[in-house]
Amino acid sequence: MSYIDGFVIAVPTANKEKFAAHARQLDPIFIELGAIRVIEGWGDDVPDGKLTDFRRAVQATAEETVVFSWVEWPDKATRDAGMKKMMEDPRMDPSNPANPPMPFDGKRMIFGGFEPVVEVRA
Template sequence: MPYIDGFVIAVPSANKQKFIEHARHFDSLFIELGAIRVVEAWGDDVPDGKVTDFRRAVQAKDDETVAFSWVEWPDKATRDAAMKKMMEDPRMDPSTPGNPPMPFDGKRMIFGGFEQVVEVKS
């Protein structure tokens, strides 16, 4: 089964188009380095919870929207090799001329790698 990297990000709502442009630029690198699929999702129905929720997890402010993204890899070995290459690739550096600036506060992004254990399809 594929290996999944997941991300939850608080993005200023006014930066939705900048977020999409940023994703289009950087997500193509994931595919180039072996990802099967990259999904970027913009919060539409993200309720406040009683104990915890997506908004609290990333300390989202009133003028921010929660984005949820994931990258599917064929396996963890491909993901690990790709991450190593990405950290060395100047196209990943937002300070490199021509690369879009980060349209969100990366310090509040939560992320992790997940081993897929169940898949149900129609």
């Protein structure tokens, strides 16, 4: 089975196109480093929960949209090697003036790596 990195981000709704352009520029680096697939999902039906929800998890304001993204890797070893290279890649350094500014507050992004335990396909 594959290995998944998941991300939840609050993006200013007005920055939707900036976010998509940012993702189109940087997501191919994941593929270059061994990922199988990258998905960026713009929130469309993200309900408020009674105890917790996606919006609260990233402290999204009324002017922000929740983005749910994931990167699929062939296995954890490829992910670990790819993520290490990504963190060292100058194209990912937000302090590098040649890189586009992040169109969201990265401090409120939540993320984690996940080992699939069940996979069902059509």
